[in-house]
Amino acid sequence: MKKIEAIIRPSKLDDVKDALDKYGIRGMTVTQVIGCGLQKGHTQIYRGTEYSINLLAKIKVEVVVKDKLVEDVVNLIATTARSGEIGDGKIFIYPVENAVRIRTGEAGEEVV
Amino acid sequence: MRTRLMQIMLLGLSMLFALPGLAWAADAPKIDTGDTTFVLISSALVMLMTPALALFYGGMVRKKNVLSTIMQSFIIIALVSVQWVLIGYTLAFGPDKGTLIGGLDWLGLTGVGADPNADYAGTIPHQAFMVFQLMFAIITAALITGSFAERMRFPAFLLFTILWTTLVYDPLAHWVWAVNGWIRNLGALDFAGGTVVHISSGVSGLVAALVLGKRKGHGSEPMLPHHVPMTVLGAGLLWFGWFGFNAGSALGANGLAVSAFVVTNTAAAAAALSWTAVEWLHRGKPTVLGAATGAVAGLVAITPAAGFVAPLPAVVIGLVGGAVCYMGVAVLKAKLGYDDALDAFGCHGIGGTWGAIATGLFASKAVNSLGNDGLFYGNPGLLKAQIISIIATYVFAGVASFIILKVVGVVCKLRATGEEEEAGLDITQHGEEAYHDAIVGGSLLKGVLEAKPSAGKSNQPVGQGF
Numbered sequence: 097m098k099k100i101e102a103i104i105r106p107s108k109l110d111d112v113k114d115a116l117d118k119y120g121i122r123g124m125t126v127t128q129v130i131g132c133g134l135q136k137g138h139t140q141i142y143r144g145t146e147y148s149i150n151l152l153a154k155i156k157v158e159v160v161v162k163d164k165l166v167e168d169v170v171n172l173i174a175t176t177a178r179s180g181e182i183g184d185g186k187i188f189i190y191p192v193e194n195a196v197r198i199r200t201g202e203a204g205e206e207v208v
Numbered sequence: 209m210r211t212r213l214m215q216i217m218l219l220g221l222s223m224l225f226a227l228p229g230l231a232w233a234a235d236a237p238k239i240d241t242g243d244t245t246f247v248l249i250s251s252a253l254v255m256l257m258t259p260a261l262a263l264f265y266g267g268m269v270r271k272k273n274v275l276s277t278i279m280q281s282f283i284i285i286a287l288v289s290v291q292w293v294l295i296g297y298t299l300a301f302g303p304d305k306g307t308l309i310g311g312l313d314w315l316g317l318t319g320v321g322a323d324p325n326a327d328y329a330g331t332i333p334h335q336a337f338m339v340f341q342l343m344f345a346i347i348t349a350a351l352i353t354g355s356f357a358e359r360m361r362f363p364a365f366l367l368f369t370i371l372w373t374t375l376v377y378d379p380l381a382h383w384v385w386a387v388n389g390w391i392r393n394l395g396a397l398d399f400a401g402g403t404v405v406h407i408s409s410g411v412s413g414l415v416a417a418l419v420l421g422k423r424k425g426h427g428s429e430p431m432l433p434h435h436v437p438m439t440v441l442g443a444g445l446l447w448f449g450w451f452g453f454n455a456g457s458a459l460g461a462n463g464l465a466v467s468a469f470v471v472t473n474t475a476a477a478a479a480a481l482s483w484t485a486v487e488w489l490h491r492g493k494p495t496v497l498g499a500a501t502g503a504v505a506g507l508v509a510i511t512p513a514a515g516f517v518a519p520l521p522a523v524v525i526g527l528v529g530g531a532v533c534y535m536g537v538a539v540l541k542a543k544l545g546y547d548d549a550l551d552a553f554g555c556h557g558i559g560g561t562w563g564a565i566a567t568g569l570f571a572s573k574a575v576n577s578l579g580n581d582g583l584f585y586g587n588p589g590l591l592k593a594q595i596i597s598i599i600a601t602y603v604f605a606g607v608a609s610f611i612i613l614k615v616v617g618v619v620c621k622l623r624a625t626g627e628e629e630e631a632g633l634d635i636t637q638h639g640e641e642a643y644h645d646a647i648v649g650g651s652l653l654k655g656v657l658e659a660k661p662s663a664g665k666s667n668q669p670v671g672q673g674f
Contacts, residue, residue: 141495
């Protein structure tokens with residue numbers, strides 16, 4: 097079991113969500129986040145004073161999948177979230193020890 | 209000035225109708241229903257400006273301080289309303305004592321009733337004039353709060369406000385507008401409050417910003433407006449209310465009121481354009497906050513001139529007002545490094561000063577025969593009177609505010625602690641939060657309450673009662 101954590105452009109969320117849904121991924125967690133990477137920030141102006149904003153709005157999508165699906169899902173996210181410009185984001189993969197479905201108490205890979 | 213105008217108009221009317229052999233019938237004052245309606249509606253419009261200011265200022269602070277900023281304006285409506293009825297009105301407009309202050313004859317509004325007072329407004333009930341003037345006293349105190357936003361403790365703010373209104377606003381209103389006030393005797397013109405309202409609040413705000421010091425982290429961390437749409441809504445409502453402020457200052461439903469209405473709108477529009485244009489050239493973007501602030505700067509600038517200038521000079525007053533205030537806010541403030549958080553001085557001090565000077569330049573008897581001609585109409589004397597009135601207001605408001613703040617500082621702590629600033633004034637001063645970002649259910653809140661022995665005073669971990 098692995099957790100795939102993708103930091104993507106907010107504008108790509110719908111595409112990624114649809115692609116995962118089509119692939120058969122039933123659950124995901126989506127969070128609004130701010131962060132920085134290679135992409136430069138922008139400036140904001142308030143009453144004639146400039147402020148540089150380095151942290152930009154991104155979307156974090158978290159999906160936990162069976163080991164055998166990891167490669168497919170990562171590829172799927174990477175291709176749908178890609179624009180080719182700096183700022184497309186990153187994908188991180190973590191091992192997951194266990195998972196529990198709260199409603200029934202059952203545990204293991206089958207619940208994801 | 210408005211009052212002298214009404215006085216002379218009334219005298220003129222009485223002479224018109226006086227027939228030989230008859231007594232001066234105009235001795236019994238006659239109420240005009242149109243004028244009374246107009247002044248009451250104008251009073252309500254000016255009242256709305258203070259909640260509007262609360263939104264204008266509230267949108268510009270960080271979200272942890274929005275309630276405390278709104279509260280300062282809102283509670284001033286209540287505080288000054290009571291002060292005005294008890295003692296404020298008589299200090300400002302009561303029978304003159306030595307050109308400096310009103311006597312206590314009208315304490316608690318004794319004798320201020322439904323009959324007109326011909327000295328101030330001969331065609332409306334005296335109480336209508338009183339309540340119109342009350343709204344000016346309210347908004348003036350509220351304007352100052354922009355300078356010390358995000359760091360002044362609420363008890364100190366209350367004490368400062370009540371002392372400032374009583375010891376600065378009331379005498380100043382007397383000097384400029386009351387019968388035999390010394391600045392009025394000088395011949396200086398201030399139609400709706402360039403010196404009394406805007407310079408006085410702006411300069412007092414600057415002094416307060418200097419006495420309190422900068423906000424924690426000022427200059428090193430960005431302090432961005434948390435809700436620009438709220439500020440723009442506030443600016444729109446201020447613009448709307450300002451028609452009552454300026455046109456209402458004619459104290460009658462007449463041609464002068466219309467003229468003041470037209471120049472008010474014109475100057476606000478011109479200043480919104482000029483601020484936007486200057487910021488666009490200077491920083492590369494035409495900002496919404498800039499357009500809204502520019503409009504307010506134009507309204508400030510036209511205020512003293514509203515009853516004395518024609519529409520074309522109003523365009524100039526607005527264009528210059530927007531640009532000058534922009535320079536004050538974006539360049540001067542940054543150079544000098546004071547933390548006038550929401551630019552009470554930058555907009556009202558600087559805009560009011562320009563307006564008072566502009567009145568000395570552009571005033572014309574062709575617009576208002578009871579006013580005077582300015583420099584551009586061949587009378588340098590008016591400009592001199594304007595400048596004396598500006599200097600007097602700067603010195604009086606600045607020195608008096610400094611002393612009041614020092615006295616308040618002895619009685620109670622002026623400034624929030626670093627920890628309180630960090631947590632925000634909403635939670636620490638008022639025990640409330642404007643926006644609940646985290647889901648805090650009853651059980652979680654209960655945990656906090658149990659953990660803190662001071663739970664009876666405040667349900668917030670850093671709360672501090674007074």
